Amino acid sequence: MVNDKFIEMRWHGRGGQGAVTAAELVALAAIAEDKFAQAFPSFGPERRGAPVLAFNRISAGEPVRIRAAVTAPDIVVILDPGLLRIVDVTSGLKENGTIVVNSAKSLVDIKSELGTKWRVAVVNASSIAREMLGVNIVNTTMLGALVKATDVVKLESLAEPIRERFGGRAENNFKACQKAYDETSIIEQATTIAEPKKLPQIEKLPSWRELLVGCVVAEPGSAKRYRTGDWRSQRPVWDHQKCVKCGVCYLFCPEGCINRTEEGYFEADYFYCKGCGICARECRPGAITMVEETQ
Ligand code: SF4
Ligand code: SF4
Structure with a gap:
């Protein structure tokens, strides 16, 4: 259990999933407990669906003066299970640190993927958020898992920040948070378990801060090489019975990844x-449904 005087946390989410809001809510809850706290995002050229980071520092003693990104966290929280395949989520995580993951997989499976050095907590936050909130936005749900796994703040300290932030939607958000608290499973670091599976090699790209001012960040054909499909947690599925072949989905897709078939229907590559859902939102006849990616 993490309960030190100074705690650093890193949130991994996707643009639009509310990682930054979750970090802010934790900081507000900590401040309500008379602690010192920071919450801040790492902004780059992200768009909806792209991997994003947010950070917290919480101190029960001294004011927090450091302003740099958290590179050696005590806790990492992962809002989207798809990130485990494409982001080095354990980078810099301290030995005996805690990983809190949203996943439908079993705790043992997740632990064997991530390795034995860390405590691991798992909850199916997507399922809870869909049930309680009607959408797969898991930030408030994952707060319950975080509190269960770490005691970094008290559950009741989150109630007021959630109420202020979400107004009329606060009650359901807090209920989702409580349900996740109840349903989170935890494996302590000492558990003996098989050697971790080898995760796929993660391509290291420079962050935007490391790029030279005015340098060219893309080369011809580079957009084609980047698998934005890896960002996806939901996929669009077309119903040809409802499709009137208007082509609006094709026009609105921000990735330009919708193609016209020989029969005049449309389909995504x-x-x-990236599973943004814009095509489904813009399709007036309701011919496109977003479905969860199987994990
Ligand atoms: S917007 Fe809807 S109806 Fe129009 S082509 Fe796309 S799927 Fe078909
Ligand atoms: S096909 Fe639909 S869900 Fe996929 S990127 Fe395009 S608009 Fe978004």
């Missing part, structure tokens, strides 16, 4: 479809 899942290599590049």
Whole structure:
């Protein structure tokens, strides 16, 4: 259990999933407990669906003066299970640190993927958020898992920040948070378990801060190489019975990844479809449904 005087946390989410809001809510809850706290995002050229980071520092003693990104966290929280495949979520995580993951997989499976050095807590936050909130936005749900796994703040300290932030939607958000608290499973670091599976090699790209001012960040054909399909947690599925072949989905897709078939229907190239759901939102006849990616 993490309960030190100074705690650093890193949130991994996707643009639009509310990682930054979750970090802010934790900081407000900590401040309500008379602690010192920071919450801040790492902003780059992210768009909806792209991997994003947010950070917290919480101190029960001294004011927090450091302003740099957290590179050696005590806790990492992962809002989207798809990030385990494409982001080095354990980078810099301290030995005996805690990983809190949203996943439908079993705790043992997740632990064997991540290794034995860390405590691991798992909850199916997507399922809870869909049930309690009607959408797969898991930030408030994952707060319950975080509190269960770490005691970094008290559950009741989150109630007021959630109420202020969400107004009329606060009650359901807090209920989702409580349900996740109840349903989170934890494996302590000492558990003996098989050697971790080898995770796929993660391509290291420079962050935007490391790029030289005015340098060219893309080369011809580079957009084609980047698998924005890896960002996806939901995929669009077309119903040809309802489709009137208007082509609006094709026009609105921000990735330009919708193609016209020989029969005049439309379909996504899942290599590049990032699952933003814009095509489904813009399709007036309701011919496109977003479905969860199987994990
Ligand atoms: S917007 Fe809807 S109805 Fe129009 S082509 Fe796309 S799927 Fe078909
Ligand atoms: S196909 Fe639909 S869900 Fe996929 S990127 Fe395009 S608009 Fe978004």
